[in-house]
Amino acid sequence: MGSLPKAKQLPVIDLCLNNLDSSSSSWVRKCDEVTRALEEYGCFIAVYDGVSQELYDATVVASQEVFDLPIQKKVLNSRDAAGHGYLGQLPTMPLFERLSIENATTPQGAETFTKLMWPSGNPSFCESALAFAKVLAELEVIVMRMVAKSLGIEQDYEKLQESTTYIFKFNKYLSPPGGEKTVGIVSHTDKGFMTIIQQQEDGKGLEIKTKDGEWIEVEFKPSSFIVMAGDVCTAWSNGRIEAPSHRVMMEGHKNRISLVTSSFIRDQVEVPQGLVSEHHPLKFKAFDHYKYIEYHNSTTDANRNRLEDAIRFYCGI
Ligand SMILES: O=C(O)CCC(=O)C(=O)O
Numbered sequence: 001m002g003s004l005p006k007a008k009q010l011p012v013i014d015l016c017l018n019n020l021d022s023s024s025s026s027w028v029r030k031c032d033e034v035t036r037a038l039e040e041y042g043c044f045i046a047v048y049d050g051v052s053q054e055l056y057d058a059t060v061v062a063s064q065e066v067f068d069l070p071i072q073k074k075v076l077n078s079r080d081a082a083g084h085g086y087l088g089q090l091p092t093m094p095l096f097e098r099l100s101i102e103n104a105t106t107p108q109g110a111e112t113f114t115k116l117m118w119p120s121g122n123p124s125f126c127e128s129a130l131a132f133a134k135v136l137a138e139l140e141v142i143v144m145r146m147v148a149k150s151l152g153i154e155q156d157y158e159k160l161q162e163s164t165t166y167i168f169k170f171n172k173y174l175s176p177p178g179g180e181k182t183v184g185i186v187s188h189t190d191k192g193f194m195t196i197i198q199q200q201e202d203g204k205g206l207e208i209k210t211k212d213g214e215w216i217e218v219e220f221k222p223s224s225f226i227v228m229a230g231d232v233c234t235a236w237s238n239g240r241i242e243a244p245s246h247r248v249m250m251e252g253h254k255n256r257i258s259l260v261t262s263s264f265i266r267d268q269v270e271v272p273q274g275l276v277s278e279h280h281p282l283k284f285k286a287f288d289h290y291k292y293i294e295y296h297n298s299t300t301d302a303n304r305n306r307l308e309d310a311i312r313f314y315c316g317i
């Protein structure tokens, strides 16, 4: 009896801090491996040890606390500059709920959100959300420095990094009625620069579409992180790194919580000169990230087709 072809797996790359010696002879190879994974899949699984057990435990408590808040409080998490805020009870995604913290890697960002939800204070929530968002943001910087090294655009990335701000999202997906496979979050590409995803328990849920149109289920542990390109990375990399379509499919009888950072660029986004040549002509005009978000959010039924490849519609050449 023939067996089904084995589904593809996302590349898994060890980025544990002890193995990240940029003076080692294998460093360039490691940078190339990260870059190739992003070029091929738009994402990969990073094994990373930047989160201590204590911080992990604290974020489990923090996410329980935030999702246990009454709905009247949650809705105070209004839309921020990048269009994020409370989401829940959506007819198209009834299992899904999200709260998000703007400027999440700064004490002010974490404090503003905490005060809004708990006017009399919740220091442990504030501390753990801030610390966790910082670790995820650090992982993004490690990865993008490796990509920049591999592509020879280190200075360009440092400049971009200086104008980066992070959003930290708490995503919750209820188990579906009857445990039947049901959509948790519909297929999309992220509108940020990069996204880092952690899930609180081992298991599946996240699915990624490969370049040949095949959906692959991603199974990963809380000690691993999905590093994923968003639309803005597609443009910045002059199309070398494509933001992958992804979705969450829920099955079985357990809820799922994911903690996610997304980065946003405050200054103009411009393709580095080093990525433009005769063989790689410029594919994207310089643009403003927040105007791109506005453009994306102003979709109506009449112009819905542009969402298919919004970044190329917006600033493609
Ligand atoms: O929960 C996940 O694994 C994915 C979440 C996601 O796609 C998002 O927040 O944009």
Ligand SMILES: [Fe+2]
Pocket (backbone or CB within 6 Å): 188, 189, 190, 246
């Ligand atoms: Fe996403």
